[in-house]
């Protein structure tokens with residue numbers, strides 16, 4: 001038996017006949033913050049709901065700190081879930097929302113209120129306890145929802161896109177606070193998002209989910225530096241990694257051997273150099289998007305469009321000729337058929 005924070009063993013889930021998770025194996029270390037990252041429909045929410053006991057397990061087992069909870073009711077799993085929608089009761093004050101359900105678990109009313117105040121203080125909403133959800137901003141509601149999750153002192157936190165309803169500035173601020181809170185409490189956490197930046201910033205490790213299957217599990221550094229598949233390579237990074245067939249329009253500098261079109265070469269926009277050295281591939285600038293200090297220059301090379309990230313101050317103009325160079329050290333190689341990374 002393992003005492004990992006959470007273990008999924010060959011777990012499948014379905015809606016009627018449609019299977020949405022396929023024999024997933026996943027181990028989250030105790031105290032770890034794992035981010036499940038994937039596009040819409042990948043099965044992220046289903047995975048969380050299944051761990052919380054809100055969706056049935058079709059096959060396999062779920063273990064929380066070594067305890068098999070596969071068939072346990074949600075209330076018996078000692079798990080706290082924070083939803084995107086906050087899921088607060090509109091007719092109750094923040095304080096009553098936080099303590100709701102605590103008193104039935106053999107905690108006296110006074111003790112429950114004491115714990116609620118402490119939890120609220122730790123997430124900065126102690127001054128809001130008398131208000132109802134309708135009198136709170138989105139960010140304040142999210143804090144109350146967090147306090148409600150905290151006060152239960154769970155073995156496992158589940159976060160279902162808790163930042164997605166916040167405006168960009170508040171999202172960045174709350175993301176930082178969540179990370180600090182996790183570092184302070186050290187409770188095993190699974191956080192679901194489709195936002196790659198959120199995943200890279202928050203996670204100890206990232207599980208990339210695609211069509212109900214695990215595409216890659218690794219630290220943010222591993223996911224960024226050695227994406228296991230074309231899917232991960234393109235999903236993480238914005239603009240997405242360029243991909244061209246080997247032997248095609250771009251010949252990386254220092255490439256040790258010639259590769260055939262059964263291989264794909266991947267390189268990030270920031271790896272593309274536009275300085276004309278006379279040896280790069282000739283291209284034409286098709287479009288330029290300026291994003292503050294950065295510019296994304298889209299370059300046409302025969303049938304291929306690749307994107308370069310350059311300083312806005314040094315950006316080319318649409319219609320300009322350009323020369324594209326990439327260093328071999330910046331290139332990722334994938335199998336064109338399977339999409340798998342090819343070790344070099």
Ligand SMILES: Nc1ncnc2c1ncn2[C@@H]1O[C@H](COP(=O)(O)OP(=O)(O)OP(=O)(O)O)[C@@H](O)[C@H]1O
Nearest residue numbers: 015018020038039040041042043044045046047194
């Ligand atoms: N109640 C339901 N009945 C039938 N199919 C469902 C139901 N809920 C979700 N699905 C399907 O299950 C798959 C996984 O959905 P899920 O909500 O887990 O994905 P997700 O990765 O969380 O997506 P999002 O980021 O959009 O929330 C999708 O194909 C979805 O259409």
